[in-house]
Amino acid sequence: MTTVLLVDDQDLIRKGFAMILGVEDDIEVIGEAKDGREAVAKVAELRPDVVLMDVQMPDVDGIEATRSVVETHPETRVVILTTFDDDQYLFDALDAGASGFLLKNCPADDLISAIRLAAGGHSLLAPEVTERVIARSARGQQAADPRLDDLTERERDVLVAMAKGMSNAEIAQALFVSPATVKSHVSHVLAKLDARDRVQAVITAYRSGLMD
Numbered sequence: 153m154t155t156v157l158l159v160d161d162q163d164l165i166r167k168g169f170a171m172i173l174g175v176e177d178d179i180e181v182i183g184e185a186k187d188g189r190e191a192v193a194k195v196a197e198l199r200p201d202v203v204l205m206d207v208q209m210p211d212v213d214g215i216e217a218t219r220s221v222v223e224t225h226p227e228t229r230v231v232i233l234t235t236f237d238d239d240q241y242l243f244d245a246l247d248a249g250a251s252g253f254l255l256k257n258c259p260a261d262d263l264i265s266a267i268r269l270a271a272g273g274h275s276l277l278a279p280e281v282t283e284r285v286i287a288r289s290a291r292g293q294q295a296a297d298p299r300l301d302d303l304t305e306r307e308r309d310v311l312v313a314m315a316k317g318m319s320n321a322e323i324a325q326a327l328f329v330s331p332a333t334v335k336s337h338v339s340h341v342l343a344k345l346d347a348r349d350r351v352q353a354v355i356t357a358y359r360s361g362l363m364d
Contacts, residue, residue: 218245
């Protein structure tokens with residue numbers, strides 16, 4: 153059973169997500185919070201597997217709450233909920249340690265799948281929005297990162313593919329290698345970049361100018 157905490161300042165959104173998730177046999181909503189301060193307290197109390205976190209909230213926003221949750225309870229995965237076009241803080245939230253993000257108007261199946269992926273330790277890199285968000289947010293912040301010099305040529309190829317939102321299976325097909333080989337390369341990339349997950353590795357790729 154995957155336990156979930158819903159965090160949003162709009163009651164209707166929380167209730168809507170709770171109804172969607174309530175019919176799933178392997179997902180349980182164990183709490184709700186209306187702002188970041190309450191979210192941090194609820195995580196400490198309930199220890200959910202996944203937090204669905206809004207960004208723009210009164211008092212303590214989703215960025216600060218995400219940073220606190222990741223620092224104090226690293227076993228809890230935080231997935232950001234955003235409206236994308238109106239959200240100027242997404243990059244900071246990912247940088248704070250969020251495992252990925254969803255659009256608030258995403259299909260119900262995508263929400264359910266995202267929670268399962270996050271609970272399994274995977275990052276959420278939606279191909280249709282991730283590259284645009286990270287590229288836009290990283291623009292003007294680029295700086296050489298010496299850790300990229302430690303990557304082999306194939307590991308760089310894998311990192312670039314990750315930054316394009318490709319799954320391990322898609323990378324394996326593109327590079328004509330096995331999924332197990334890709335998984336090994338991804339692990340090496342994360343270790344060499346000191347990245348906790350794929351999202352942080354992708355941020356490094358954009359910030360370093362690798363994706364130009």
